[in-house]
Amino acid sequence: MCEANVYIIDKEGKETLLLESVDKVVPTEEGIFLENIYSQRKIVKAKIKEMALVGHRIVLEEK
Amino acid sequence: MCEANVYIIDKEGKETLLLESVDKVVPTEEGIFLENIYSQRKIVKAKIKEMALVGHRIVLEEK
Numbered sequence: 741m742c743e744a745n746v747y748i749i750d751k752e753g754k755e756t757l758l759l760e761s762v763d764k765v766v767p768t769e770e771g772i773f774l775e776n777i778y779s780q781r782k783i784v785k786a787k788i789k790e791m792a793l794v795g796h797r798i799v800l801e802e803k
Numbered sequence: 804m805c806e807a808n809v810y811i812i813d814k815e816g817k818e819t820l821l822l823e824s825v826d827k828v829v830p831t832e833e834g835i836f837l838e839n840i841y842s843q844r845k846i847v848k849a850k851i852k853e854m855a856l857v858g859h860r861i862v863l864e865e866k
Contacts, residue, residue, distance in 0.1 A: 741857055742805035742807075742856050742857055742859060743856050744805075744856055762856065763856050763857045763858075764853070764854065764855055764856075765853070765854040765856070766852075766853045766854070767850070767851055777857065787830070788828075788830055788851065789829075789830075790827070790828070791827065791828040791829070792826060792827055793805050793806050793807055793825065793826050793828070793856065794805055794826045794840065795826075
Protein backbone atom coordinates (compact mmCIF):
# COMPACT_ATOMS: atom_id res chain seq x y z
CA MET A 741 0.00 0.00 0.00
CA CYS A 742 1.20 3.47 -0.80
CA GLU A 743 -0.35 5.67 1.79
CA ALA A 744 1.65 8.41 3.53
CA ASN A 745 1.98 9.85 7.00
CA VAL A 746 0.86 13.47 7.23
CA TYR A 747 2.76 15.83 9.52
CA ILE A 748 1.85 19.39 10.38
CA ILE A 749 4.17 22.26 11.26
CA ASP A 750 2.52 24.73 13.62
CA LYS A 751 3.14 28.46 13.78
CA GLU A 752 6.02 27.93 16.22
CA GLY A 753 7.75 25.62 13.74
CA LYS A 754 7.03 22.43 15.68
CA GLU A 755 6.29 19.35 13.56
CA THR A 756 3.80 16.73 14.77
CA LEU A 757 2.19 13.67 13.20
CA LEU A 758 -1.36 14.56 12.21
CA LEU A 759 -2.68 11.39 10.56
CA GLU A 760 -1.11 8.07 9.57
CA SER A 761 -1.69 5.97 6.46
CA VAL A 762 -3.36 8.74 4.46
CA ASP A 763 -4.75 7.84 1.06
CA LYS A 764 -6.69 10.91 -0.07
CA VAL A 765 -5.61 14.55 0.14
CA VAL A 766 -7.99 17.13 -1.30
CA PRO A 767 -7.61 20.90 -0.85
CA THR A 768 -11.07 22.44 -0.22
CA GLU A 769 -12.33 25.88 0.72
CA GLU A 770 -12.58 24.81 4.38
CA GLY A 771 -9.04 23.44 4.49
CA ILE A 772 -7.17 20.34 3.41
CA PHE A 773 -9.33 17.22 3.58
CA LEU A 774 -7.45 14.04 4.56
CA GLU A 775 -8.73 10.48 4.58
CA ASN A 776 -6.70 7.47 5.58
CA ILE A 777 -7.06 3.79 4.71
CA TYR A 778 -9.07 3.23 7.92
CA SER A 779 -11.64 5.85 6.78
CA GLN A 780 -10.52 8.33 9.43
CA ARG A 781 -11.03 11.86 8.15
CA LYS A 782 -9.68 15.27 9.09
CA ILE A 783 -9.96 18.75 7.67
CA VAL A 784 -7.13 21.10 8.59
CA LYS A 785 -6.54 24.78 7.96
CA ALA A 786 -3.15 24.39 6.36
CA LYS A 787 -1.25 24.45 3.11
CA ILE A 788 0.89 21.73 1.59
CA LYS A 789 4.57 22.36 2.21
CA GLU A 790 6.12 19.27 0.60
CA MET A 791 5.40 15.70 -0.30
CA ALA A 792 7.94 12.87 -0.58
CA LEU A 793 5.87 9.90 -1.67
CA VAL A 794 8.63 7.29 -1.76
CA GLY A 795 9.38 8.31 1.86
CA HIS A 796 5.63 8.12 2.67
CA ARG A 797 5.76 11.65 4.00
CA ILE A 798 3.53 14.69 3.49
CA VAL A 799 4.20 17.89 5.39
CA LEU A 800 1.56 20.56 5.92
CA GLU A 801 2.04 24.04 7.31
CA GLU A 802 -0.57 25.54 9.61
CA LYS A 803 -2.29 28.66 8.27
CA MET B 804 7.92 2.03 -4.61
CA CYS B 805 5.18 4.49 -3.85
CA GLU B 806 5.47 7.12 -6.48
CA ALA B 807 2.39 8.50 -8.27
CA ASN B 808 1.43 9.54 -11.76
CA VAL B 809 0.63 13.23 -12.05
CA TYR B 810 -2.16 14.32 -14.37
CA ILE B 811 -3.12 17.87 -15.31
CA ILE B 812 -6.54 19.21 -16.23
CA ASP B 813 -6.30 22.14 -18.65
CA LYS B 814 -8.66 25.11 -18.85
CA GLU B 815 -10.89 23.20 -21.27
CA GLY B 816 -11.28 20.38 -18.73
CA LYS B 817 -9.09 17.90 -20.63
CA GLU B 818 -6.94 15.61 -18.47
CA THR B 819 -3.50 14.52 -19.63
CA LEU B 820 -0.60 12.66 -18.02
CA LEU B 821 2.05 15.20 -17.07
CA LEU B 822 4.74 13.10 -15.36
CA GLU B 823 4.98 9.45 -14.31
CA SER B 824 6.50 7.96 -11.16
CA VAL B 825 6.60 11.22 -9.22
CA ASP B 826 8.25 11.16 -5.82
CA LYS B 827 8.43 14.82 -4.75
CA VAL B 828 5.71 17.45 -5.01
CA VAL B 829 6.52 20.89 -3.63
CA PRO B 830 4.35 23.98 -4.12
CA THR B 831 6.62 27.00 -4.81
CA GLU B 832 6.03 30.61 -5.81
CA GLU B 833 6.79 29.74 -9.46
CA GLY B 834 4.36 26.81 -9.51
CA ILE B 835 4.27 23.21 -8.38
CA PHE B 836 7.66 21.53 -8.51
CA LEU B 837 7.58 17.84 -9.43
CA GLU B 838 10.45 15.35 -9.40
CA ASN B 839 10.14 11.72 -10.35
CA ILE B 840 12.24 8.71 -9.42
CA TYR B 841 14.29 9.15 -12.64
CA SER B 842 15.23 12.70 -11.54
CA GLN B 843 13.06 14.27 -14.23
CA ARG B 844 11.77 17.62 -13.01
CA LYS B 845 8.95 19.91 -14.00
CA ILE B 846 7.49 23.12 -12.62
CA VAL B 847 3.89 23.78 -13.59
CA LYS B 848 1.57 26.71 -12.99
CA ALA B 849 -1.20 24.73 -11.39
CA LYS B 850 -2.92 23.92 -8.14
CA ILE B 851 -3.47 20.52 -6.55
CA LYS B 852 -6.99 19.27 -7.18
CA GLU B 853 -6.82 15.85 -5.51
CA MET B 854 -4.46 13.07 -4.54
CA ALA B 855 -5.30 9.38 -4.20
CA LEU B 856 -2.05 7.81 -3.08
CA VAL B 857 -3.17 4.19 -2.93
CA GLY B 858 -4.31 4.65 -6.55
CA HIS B 859 -0.94 6.32 -7.40
CA ARG B 860 -2.79 9.31 -8.77
CA ILE B 861 -2.32 13.05 -8.33
CA VAL B 862 -4.46 15.50 -10.28
CA LEU B 863 -3.45 19.12 -10.86
CA GLU B 864 -5.57 21.89 -12.33
CA GLU B 865 -4.01 24.45 -14.66
CA LYS B 866 -4.05 28.04 -13.37
